Amino acid sequence: MVDRFLIRILIISSTPSSSLPRLSTPMAAIDLSSPYSPARSSPAPLSARSASLHLLLRRRRRPTLRCSLDAAPKQQAQGPPAAVAAEEAPPARKECYGVFCTTYDLRADEKTKSWKSLVNVAVSGAAGMISNHLLFKLASGEVFGPDQPIALKLLGSERSIQALEGVAMELEDSLYPLLREVSIGIDPYVVFEDAEWALLIGAKPRGPGMERSALLDINGQIFAEQGKALNAVASRNVKVIVVGNPCNTNALICLKNAPNIPAKNFHALTRLDENRAKCQLALKAGVFYDKVSNMTIWGNHSTTQVPDFLNAKINGRPVKEVIKDTKWLEDEFTKTVQKRGGVLIQKWGRSSAASTAVSIVDAIRSLVNPTPEGDWFSTGVYTTGNPYGIAEDIVFSMPCRSKGDGDYELVKDVAMDDFLWERIKKSEDELLAEKRCVAHLTGEGNAFCDLPGDTMLPGEM
Ligand SMILES: NC(=O)C1=CN([C@@H]2O[C@H](COP(=O)(O)OP(=O)(O)OC[C@H]3O[C@@H](n4cnc5c(N)ncnc54)[C@H](OP(=O)(O)O)[C@@H]3O)[C@@H](O)[C@H]2O)C=CC1
Numbered sequence: 001m002v003d004r005f006l007i008r009i010l011i012i013s014s015t016p017s018s019s020l021p022r023l024s025t026p027m028a029a030i031d032l033s034s035p036y037s038p039a040r041s042s043p044a045p046l047s048a049r050s051a052s053l054h055l056l057l058r059r060r061r062r063p064t065l066r067c068s069l070d071a072a073p074k075q076q077a078q079g080p081p082a083a084v085a086a087e088e089a090p091p092a093r094k095e096c097y098g099v100f101c102t103t104y105d106l107r108a109d110e111k112t113k114s115w116k117s118l119v120n121v122a123v124s125g126a127a128g129m130i131s132n133h134l135l136f137k138l139a140s141g142e143v144f145g146p147d148q149p150i151a152l153k154l155l156g157s158e159r160s161i162q163a164l165e166g167v168a169m170e171l172e173d174s175l176y177p178l179l180r181e182v183s184i185g186i187d188p189y190v191v192f193e194d195a196e197w198a199l200l201i202g203a204k205p206r207g208p209g210m211e212r213s214a215l216l217d218i219n220g221q222i223f224a225e226q227g228k229a230l231n232a233v234a235s236r237n238v239k240v241i242v243v244g245n246p247c248n249t250n251a252l253i254c255l256k257n258a259p260n261i262p263a264k265n266f267h268a269l270t271r272l273d274e275n276r277a278k279c280q281l282a283l284k285a286g287v288f289y290d291k292v293s294n295m296t297i298w299g300n301h302s303t304t305q306v307p308d309f310l311n312a313k314i315n316g317r318p319v320k321e322v323i324k325d326t327k328w329l330e331d332e333f334t335k336t337v338q339k340r341g342g343v344l345i346q347k348w349g350r351s352s353a354a355s356t357a358v359s360i361v362d363a364i365r366s367l368v369n370p371t372p373e374g375d376w377f378s379t380g381v382y383t384t385g386n387p388y389g390i391a392e393d394i395v396f397s398m399p400c401r402s403k404g405d406g407d408y409e410l411v412k413d414v415a416m417d418d419f420l421w422e423r424i425k426k427s428e429d430e431l432l433a434e435k436r437c438v439a440h441l442t443g444e445g446n447a448f449c450d451l452p453g454d455t456m457l458p459g460e461m
């Protein structure tokens, strides 16, 4: 017995779908009233959603894999909240076209009975290079697990909306059984609705001759707007991973604009730096990189970041016992990790995309799986209440452990010496200076920009 699954692309405006006309097919009617629908006003508790998912599968035996496209032109720079948008007349809609109006067999019925309830994952910059690697990993199940159905909510802009349609086409053509919905939009207030994870990748790259303070301002505006949108419409416990640079300060801006979401839930991606550091230590020690553990990156995702060889281990032994060349550790290792992004740009002609996507996967998996005994991982998180004496109220990469519930705690028992502390302070200074530059975006008065001269992204040489 084979179930039929309809693949459909909808063009949905920023109008909530409860106020949109019903589709003419019975399948669409099922879809709009289903627990999969992004139109529901608030997420049901996990158990209820899980139960309704299974109920739906038993009753209907025809779950819909839905692709929807929010292509409403943006009315103004700051997207209106969904409630405001609901009062506007819905623009013309095209329900389905070309390759997207397809019906085929999925044969997933038996398998789906043991699935968890749907997880909503929003991704910004979804038409960009990093996303092009990441989205297919998310859809395949390798990130959240083989029993975790997923809805992907892709945020683009007027500039990228056509490219996003292409991305959605490729996702459909990949026939991922776990991928239950793909929606595309340019309004964060629509795309982030009910998001349980928000992976914020889209940001303007720094161009030739552009001051870093200008980059902080331009990208800061993007993250202030997205923080407001998350605050208005995302799940109250959404986990946010900021990738777009300068990611620590962008994460700070985002969390300051989302006061109803715990500040603890915001991360700046420094996992790529951790992976790069593990690779360099493994190379030097002549071991495979899975033998390197307890690797902390402290500080900013920039050339002031501090790869911590004091606490890291190789085969369970302190790095300094295995690699006796302290000069190499202090100079070459540290600089190589700090500048790895820039060397890669010189060789590859563009910034790391595939390895960044892999590191986003690692970062999520570290939060949804228990951390192995004795180990930890690095992520840029809010410093208020940290046990190390790092300045409060910034986003700083630090060592964390997780029970696998999406949350984390800071690792307390780490060693500190003068070399490490001096460098941590330098990265802290840089982040405090970045924070002063964006005070107008965090609600803390007038910006005053006095960035240290050597403030650079890892991709800048
Ligand atoms: N934290 C980390 O470890 C790393 C971070 N990065 C950062 O990730 C970000 C994305 O990288 P990548 O995917 O390779 O970049 P791409 O240039 O391929 O994509 C970036 C996306 O950003 C969006 N964007 C938002 N605002 C602007 C703007 N004003 N001008 C141009 N594009 C804009 C664009 O999407 P749209 O038009 O849909 O808005 C674009 O698709 C960059 O900021 C990069 O520096 C990169 C590597 C590592």
Ligand SMILES: O=C([O-])CC(=O)C(=O)O
Pocket: 245, 272, 340, 341, 342, 351, 352, 457, 458, 459, 460
């Ligand atoms: O600097 C950049 O744009 C790229 C980057 O973050 C990295 O490679 O670590």
